[in-house]
Amino acid sequence: MNSWLDQVRLDHALRKLQHEDKKAWGEIYQLLYPAIFRYTFSLVKDYYQAEDITQEVFIRIEKYKKRYVPGTNVKAWVYQMTKNLIYTKLRQKKELVIEEEKLDFLIHQEYLKPTTDLSFVNDALNCLTEKEKQVVTLHLYGGLKHYETAKVLHLPYSKVRSIYAYALTKIRKKLGGKL
Protein backbone atom coordinates (compact mmCIF):
# COMPACT_ATOMS: atom_id res chain seq x y z
CA MET A 1 0.00 0.00 0.00
CA ASN A 2 1.44 3.37 -1.02
CA SER A 3 0.47 5.72 1.78
CA TRP A 4 1.47 8.90 -0.04
CA LEU A 5 -0.43 7.91 -3.19
CA ASP A 6 -3.48 6.94 -1.12
CA GLN A 7 -3.31 10.30 0.59
CA VAL A 8 -3.31 12.09 -2.76
CA ARG A 9 -6.17 9.95 -4.10
CA LEU A 10 -8.23 10.52 -0.96
CA ASP A 11 -7.61 14.23 -1.02
CA HIS A 12 -8.65 14.36 -4.65
CA ALA A 13 -11.76 12.28 -3.97
CA LEU A 14 -12.79 14.49 -1.05
CA ARG A 15 -12.37 17.62 -3.15
CA LYS A 16 -14.70 16.04 -5.73
CA LEU A 17 -17.13 15.14 -2.97
CA GLN A 18 -17.13 18.74 -1.76
CA HIS A 19 -18.31 19.63 -5.26
CA GLU A 20 -21.15 17.11 -4.88
CA ASP A 21 -19.55 14.54 -7.20
CA LYS A 22 -21.07 11.35 -5.81
CA LYS A 23 -18.82 9.17 -7.97
CA ALA A 24 -15.97 10.01 -5.58
CA TRP A 25 -17.58 7.74 -2.99
CA GLY A 26 -16.34 4.64 -4.78
CA GLU A 27 -12.72 5.61 -4.27
CA ILE A 28 -13.22 6.86 -0.71
CA TYR A 29 -15.03 3.69 0.25
CA GLN A 30 -12.41 1.45 -1.37
CA LEU A 31 -9.50 3.25 0.28
CA LEU A 32 -10.95 3.72 3.76
CA TYR A 33 -13.55 1.06 4.50
CA PRO A 34 -11.32 -2.02 5.23
CA ALA A 35 -8.93 -0.14 7.50
CA ILE A 36 -11.66 1.75 9.37
CA PHE A 37 -13.64 -1.43 9.87
CA ARG A 38 -10.64 -3.38 11.22
CA TYR A 39 -9.61 -0.51 13.47
CA THR A 40 -13.16 -0.19 14.83
CA PHE A 41 -13.53 -3.94 15.26
CA SER A 42 -10.24 -4.14 17.16
CA LEU A 43 -11.65 -1.73 19.72
CA VAL A 44 -15.36 -2.66 19.97
CA LYS A 45 -14.88 -6.44 19.36
CA ASP A 46 -18.43 -6.60 18.05
CA TYR A 47 -18.73 -7.30 14.35
CA TYR A 48 -22.12 -5.72 13.80
CA GLN A 49 -21.40 -2.71 15.98
CA ALA A 50 -18.13 -2.23 14.09
CA GLU A 51 -20.09 -2.36 10.85
CA ASP A 52 -22.58 0.23 12.16
CA ILE A 53 -19.86 2.54 13.38
CA THR A 54 -17.97 2.25 10.07
CA GLN A 55 -21.15 3.15 8.19
CA GLU A 56 -21.69 6.07 10.51
CA VAL A 57 -18.16 7.32 9.82
CA PHE A 58 -19.05 7.53 6.13
CA ILE A 59 -22.28 9.33 6.96
CA ARG A 60 -20.24 11.83 8.97
CA ILE A 61 -17.79 12.27 6.11
CA GLU A 62 -20.76 13.21 3.92
CA LYS A 63 -22.18 15.48 6.61
CA TYR A 64 -18.95 17.31 7.46
CA LYS A 65 -17.20 17.17 4.07
CA LYS A 66 -17.14 20.97 3.86
CA ARG A 67 -15.05 21.09 7.04
CA TYR A 68 -12.22 19.22 5.39
CA VAL A 69 -9.42 21.55 4.41
CA PRO A 70 -8.01 20.39 1.04
CA GLY A 71 -4.35 19.52 1.13
CA THR A 72 -4.38 18.48 4.79
CA ASN A 73 -4.18 14.87 6.00
CA VAL A 74 -7.43 13.11 5.09
CA LYS A 75 -6.67 9.98 7.10
CA ALA A 76 -5.94 11.98 10.23
CA TRP A 77 -9.23 13.83 9.79
CA VAL A 78 -11.23 10.63 9.21
CA TYR A 79 -9.59 8.65 12.01
CA GLN A 80 -10.08 11.52 14.44
CA MET A 81 -13.76 11.30 13.61
CA THR A 82 -13.75 7.48 13.89
CA LYS A 83 -11.93 7.51 17.22
CA ASN A 84 -14.38 10.02 18.68
CA LEU A 85 -17.32 8.03 17.37
CA ILE A 86 -16.04 4.74 18.79
CA TYR A 87 -15.46 6.21 22.25
CA THR A 88 -18.84 7.94 22.25
CA LYS A 89 -20.53 4.63 21.39
CA LEU A 90 -18.50 2.68 23.91
CA ARG A 91 -19.20 5.21 26.64
CA GLN A 92 -22.90 5.05 25.84
CA LYS A 93 -22.95 1.29 26.08
CA LYS A 94 -20.31 1.07 28.82
CA GLU A 95 -18.53 -1.66 26.89
CA LEU A 96 -14.96 -0.53 27.26
CA VAL A 97 -14.02 -3.95 28.59
CA ILE A 98 -15.20 -6.96 26.68
CA GLU A 99 -16.56 -9.86 28.70
CA GLU A 100 -15.03 -13.31 28.33
CA GLU A 101 -18.41 -14.92 27.46
CA LYS A 102 -18.93 -12.44 24.67
CA LEU A 103 -15.49 -13.24 23.34
CA ASP A 104 -16.20 -16.98 23.36
CA PHE A 105 -19.38 -16.26 21.44
CA LEU A 106 -17.54 -14.14 18.91
CA ILE A 107 -14.90 -16.77 18.32
CA HIS A 108 -17.53 -19.09 16.87
CA GLN A 109 -18.91 -16.54 14.42
CA GLU A 110 -18.51 -17.46 10.78
CA TYR A 111 -17.14 -14.08 9.73
CA LEU A 112 -13.89 -14.90 11.51
CA LYS A 113 -11.26 -16.32 9.19
CA PRO A 114 -9.49 -19.55 10.17
CA THR A 115 -6.42 -17.56 11.20
CA THR A 116 -8.36 -15.25 13.55
CA ASP A 117 -7.46 -15.38 17.23
CA LEU A 118 -9.52 -12.77 19.04
CA SER A 119 -8.37 -13.91 22.45
CA PHE A 120 -4.80 -13.03 21.47
CA VAL A 121 -5.83 -9.54 20.36
CA ASN A 122 -7.92 -9.11 23.46
CA ASP A 123 -5.10 -10.16 25.79
CA ALA A 124 -2.63 -7.98 23.93
CA LEU A 125 -4.76 -4.84 24.02
CA ASN A 126 -6.00 -5.29 27.58
CA CYS A 127 -2.51 -4.97 28.98
CA LEU A 128 -2.15 -1.51 27.42
CA THR A 129 -3.18 1.90 28.63
CA GLU A 130 -5.81 3.77 26.65
CA LYS A 131 -3.24 5.89 24.83
CA GLU A 132 -1.04 2.88 24.00
CA LYS A 133 -4.09 1.02 22.74
CA GLN A 134 -4.92 3.96 20.45
CA VAL A 135 -1.42 4.12 19.02
CA VAL A 136 -1.23 0.36 18.41
CA THR A 137 -4.70 -0.04 16.87
CA LEU A 138 -4.41 3.04 14.66
CA HIS A 139 -1.11 1.79 13.30
CA LEU A 140 -1.79 -1.93 13.02
CA TYR A 141 -5.49 -2.06 12.18
CA GLY A 142 -6.12 1.46 10.89
CA GLY A 143 -3.03 1.35 8.69
CA LEU A 144 -1.85 4.82 9.76
CA LYS A 145 1.78 5.85 9.73
CA HIS A 146 3.17 7.10 13.04
CA TYR A 147 3.13 10.74 11.85
CA GLU A 148 -0.57 10.30 10.91
CA THR A 149 -1.31 8.74 14.31
CA ALA A 150 0.48 11.70 15.89
CA LYS A 151 -1.89 14.07 14.10
CA VAL A 152 -4.99 12.10 15.12
CA LEU A 153 -3.95 11.94 18.76
CA HIS A 154 -2.41 15.42 18.85
CA LEU A 155 0.90 14.05 20.07
CA PRO A 156 4.47 14.67 18.93
CA TYR A 157 5.74 12.16 16.37
CA SER A 158 8.64 11.00 18.59
CA LYS A 159 6.24 10.43 21.46
CA VAL A 160 4.00 8.23 19.29
CA ARG A 161 7.00 6.15 18.21
CA SER A 162 8.17 5.64 21.78
CA ILE A 163 4.63 4.80 22.97
CA TYR A 164 4.31 2.27 20.18
CA ALA A 165 7.67 0.63 20.93
CA TYR A 166 6.89 0.50 24.65
CA ALA A 167 3.44 -0.96 23.96
CA LEU A 168 4.88 -3.75 21.85
CA THR A 169 7.41 -4.53 24.58
CA LYS A 170 4.58 -4.76 27.10
CA ILE A 171 2.59 -7.09 24.82
CA ARG A 172 5.63 -9.28 24.20
CA LYS A 173 6.25 -9.57 27.94
CA LYS A 174 2.60 -10.41 28.61
CA LEU A 175 2.13 -12.85 25.74
CA GLY A 176 5.69 -14.10 25.33
CA GLY A 177 4.58 -17.72 25.49
CA LYS A 178 1.99 -17.33 22.75
CA LEU A 179 4.40 -15.88 20.17
Added chain:
Amino acid sequence: MNRRLEKKLKKSLDVYLPNEYYKKKDMHFVYLYASIFTLFGLSFFIQPITLYFDSDLYLPVTAMRVDWHEETTVDEHPIWHEDGKTKYQYQQNKDTLTITYQKENPVYLIIQKQELPLSQETKSSNIGGVTVYLAYQSDIYQAIWKQDEYTIIVQMNSNRNQFIQEIKYIMEENLS
Protein backbone atom coordinates in the same frame (compact mmCIF):
# COMPACT_ATOMS: atom_id res chain seq x y z
CA MET B 1 11.03 -9.27 16.94
CA ASN B 2 8.55 -6.42 16.55
CA ARG B 3 7.77 -7.45 12.97
CA ARG B 4 6.76 -10.93 14.17
CA LEU B 5 4.53 -9.53 16.89
CA GLU B 6 2.93 -7.03 14.49
CA LYS B 7 2.28 -9.80 12.00
CA LYS B 8 0.73 -11.99 14.69
CA LEU B 9 -1.45 -9.13 15.95
CA LYS B 10 -2.65 -8.33 12.43
CA LYS B 11 -3.34 -11.96 11.59
CA SER B 12 -5.19 -12.47 14.85
CA LEU B 13 -7.81 -9.96 13.76
CA ASP B 14 -8.27 -11.40 10.30
CA VAL B 15 -12.02 -11.19 9.79
CA TYR B 16 -14.17 -11.18 6.69
CA LEU B 17 -15.12 -7.59 5.97
CA PRO B 18 -18.87 -7.03 5.70
CA ASN B 19 -18.69 -6.68 1.91
CA GLU B 20 -16.52 -9.82 1.66
CA TYR B 21 -18.73 -11.67 4.11
CA TYR B 22 -21.83 -11.36 1.94
CA LYS B 23 -19.82 -12.63 -1.02
CA LYS B 24 -18.68 -15.64 0.97
CA LYS B 25 -19.97 -18.85 -0.60
CA ASP B 26 -22.83 -20.46 1.19
CA MET B 27 -21.74 -24.09 1.49
CA HIS B 28 -25.30 -25.24 2.22
CA PHE B 29 -26.18 -24.88 -1.46
CA VAL B 30 -23.07 -26.81 -2.44
CA TYR B 31 -24.13 -29.69 -0.16
CA LEU B 32 -27.70 -29.51 -1.46
CA TYR B 33 -26.64 -29.65 -5.11
CA ALA B 34 -24.13 -32.43 -4.37
CA SER B 35 -26.87 -34.48 -2.65
CA ILE B 36 -29.31 -33.97 -5.53
CA PHE B 37 -26.62 -34.92 -8.05
CA THR B 38 -25.70 -38.06 -6.06
CA LEU B 39 -29.33 -39.15 -5.75
CA PHE B 40 -29.85 -38.52 -9.46
CA GLY B 41 -26.81 -40.66 -10.23
CA LEU B 42 -27.93 -43.43 -7.90
CA SER B 43 -31.40 -43.46 -9.46
CA PHE B 44 -29.85 -45.09 -12.56
CA PHE B 45 -28.84 -48.09 -10.46
CA ILE B 46 -32.24 -48.53 -8.82
CA GLN B 47 -34.66 -50.69 -10.76
CA PRO B 48 -38.23 -50.15 -9.65
CA ILE B 49 -40.01 -53.44 -8.96
CA THR B 50 -43.64 -53.79 -9.96
CA LEU B 51 -45.16 -57.12 -9.05
CA TYR B 52 -48.26 -58.51 -10.78
CA PHE B 53 -50.21 -61.15 -8.89
CA ASP B 54 -52.63 -63.11 -11.07
CA SER B 55 -55.12 -65.36 -9.27
CA ASP B 56 -55.84 -67.31 -12.50
CA LEU B 57 -52.32 -68.64 -12.54
CA TYR B 58 -52.68 -70.34 -9.20
CA LEU B 59 -51.89 -74.06 -9.26
CA PRO B 60 -52.65 -76.00 -6.08
CA VAL B 61 -49.51 -77.92 -5.23
CA THR B 62 -51.41 -80.77 -3.65
CA ALA B 63 -53.44 -81.22 -6.83
CA MET B 64 -50.30 -81.15 -8.94
CA ARG B 65 -48.62 -83.68 -6.75
CA VAL B 66 -51.63 -85.95 -7.03
CA ASP B 67 -51.48 -85.64 -10.83
CA TRP B 68 -47.80 -86.52 -10.91
CA HIS B 69 -48.43 -89.30 -8.46
CA GLU B 70 -50.75 -90.82 -10.94
CA GLU B 71 -48.39 -90.45 -13.86
CA THR B 72 -45.08 -91.37 -12.31
CA THR B 73 -43.71 -93.50 -9.63
CA VAL B 74 -43.11 -91.58 -6.47
CA ASP B 75 -40.06 -92.30 -4.36
CA GLU B 76 -41.17 -94.44 -1.52
CA HIS B 77 -38.39 -93.11 0.67
CA PRO B 78 -37.82 -89.35 0.26
CA ILE B 79 -34.29 -88.03 0.90
CA TRP B 80 -33.81 -85.74 3.86
CA HIS B 81 -31.07 -83.16 4.06
CA GLU B 82 -30.31 -80.85 6.93
CA ASP B 83 -28.66 -77.46 6.53
CA GLY B 84 -28.34 -75.74 9.89
CA LYS B 85 -31.83 -75.29 11.23
CA THR B 86 -33.56 -75.98 7.92
CA LYS B 87 -34.61 -79.50 7.00
CA TYR B 88 -35.09 -80.23 3.32
CA GLN B 89 -37.11 -83.09 1.86
CA TYR B 90 -36.24 -84.10 -1.70
CA GLN B 91 -38.68 -86.21 -3.66
CA GLN B 92 -37.53 -87.20 -7.13
CA ASN B 93 -40.02 -88.44 -9.74
CA LYS B 94 -39.57 -89.03 -13.44
CA ASP B 95 -39.56 -85.38 -14.59
CA THR B 96 -40.13 -83.60 -11.34
CA LEU B 97 -38.11 -82.87 -8.27
CA THR B 98 -40.11 -81.62 -5.30
CA ILE B 99 -38.22 -80.00 -2.47
CA THR B 100 -40.18 -79.26 0.66
CA TYR B 101 -38.75 -77.39 3.58
CA GLN B 102 -39.88 -75.19 6.42
CA LYS B 103 -38.39 -71.98 7.73
CA GLU B 104 -41.18 -69.94 9.32
CA ASN B 105 -43.78 -71.47 6.98
CA PRO B 106 -43.62 -74.53 4.74
CA VAL B 107 -42.17 -73.88 1.27
CA TYR B 108 -42.92 -76.09 -1.70
CA LEU B 109 -40.31 -75.90 -4.42
CA ILE B 110 -41.06 -77.90 -7.54
CA ILE B 111 -38.63 -78.26 -10.41
CA GLN B 112 -40.03 -79.90 -13.51
CA LYS B 113 -38.98 -80.34 -17.08
CA GLN B 114 -42.32 -79.74 -18.73
CA GLU B 115 -43.49 -76.36 -20.05
CA LEU B 116 -46.21 -74.47 -18.21
CA PRO B 117 -49.17 -73.37 -20.27
CA LEU B 118 -48.90 -69.58 -19.97
CA SER B 119 -50.52 -67.28 -22.51
CA GLN B 120 -48.63 -64.40 -24.12
CA GLU B 121 -50.86 -61.88 -22.34
CA THR B 122 -49.93 -63.08 -18.87
CA LYS B 123 -48.34 -60.23 -16.96
CA SER B 124 -44.93 -61.01 -15.62
CA SER B 125 -42.87 -59.42 -12.84
CA ASN B 126 -39.16 -58.84 -12.74
CA ILE B 127 -37.39 -60.17 -9.67
CA GLY B 128 -33.60 -60.02 -9.65
CA GLY B 129 -33.56 -59.73 -13.43
CA VAL B 130 -35.64 -62.89 -13.94
CA THR B 131 -39.14 -62.92 -15.47
CA VAL B 132 -41.44 -64.39 -12.84
CA TYR B 133 -45.17 -65.11 -13.03
CA LEU B 134 -46.84 -64.53 -9.68
CA ALA B 135 -50.16 -65.76 -8.37
CA TYR B 136 -52.00 -65.21 -5.16
CA GLN B 137 -55.00 -67.08 -3.81
CA SER B 138 -56.31 -67.85 -0.35
CA ASP B 139 -53.24 -66.54 1.48
CA ILE B 140 -50.95 -68.70 -0.64
CA TYR B 141 -48.37 -67.05 -2.84
CA GLN B 142 -47.03 -68.75 -5.92
CA ALA B 143 -44.20 -67.95 -8.29
CA ILE B 144 -43.33 -69.62 -11.58
CA TRP B 145 -40.28 -68.95 -13.67
CA LYS B 146 -38.12 -70.62 -16.25
CA GLN B 147 -34.52 -71.52 -15.58
CA ASP B 148 -32.62 -73.25 -18.38
CA GLU B 149 -34.98 -75.99 -19.60
CA TYR B 150 -36.69 -76.31 -16.22
CA THR B 151 -39.80 -74.66 -14.83
CA ILE B 152 -39.56 -73.67 -11.21
CA ILE B 153 -42.67 -73.40 -9.05
CA VAL B 154 -42.54 -72.04 -5.52
CA GLN B 155 -45.52 -71.99 -3.20
CA MET B 156 -45.56 -70.51 0.23
CA ASN B 157 -48.12 -69.55 2.79
CA SER B 158 -46.70 -66.34 4.25
CA ASN B 159 -46.70 -62.63 3.78
CA ARG B 160 -45.69 -60.96 0.54
CA ASN B 161 -42.28 -59.67 1.66
CA GLN B 162 -41.21 -63.04 3.07
CA PHE B 163 -42.32 -64.69 -0.13
CA ILE B 164 -40.31 -62.33 -2.35
CA GLN B 165 -37.26 -62.77 -0.10
CA GLU B 166 -37.62 -66.55 -0.38
CA ILE B 167 -37.78 -66.35 -4.19
CA LYS B 168 -34.60 -64.26 -4.23
CA TYR B 169 -32.96 -66.75 -1.86
CA ILE B 170 -33.87 -69.67 -4.14
CA MET B 171 -32.59 -67.81 -7.22
CA GLU B 172 -29.30 -66.94 -5.50
CA GLU B 173 -28.84 -70.53 -4.30
CA ASN B 174 -29.13 -71.54 -7.96
CA LEU B 175 -31.25 -74.52 -6.86
CA SER B 176 -28.15 -76.51 -5.98
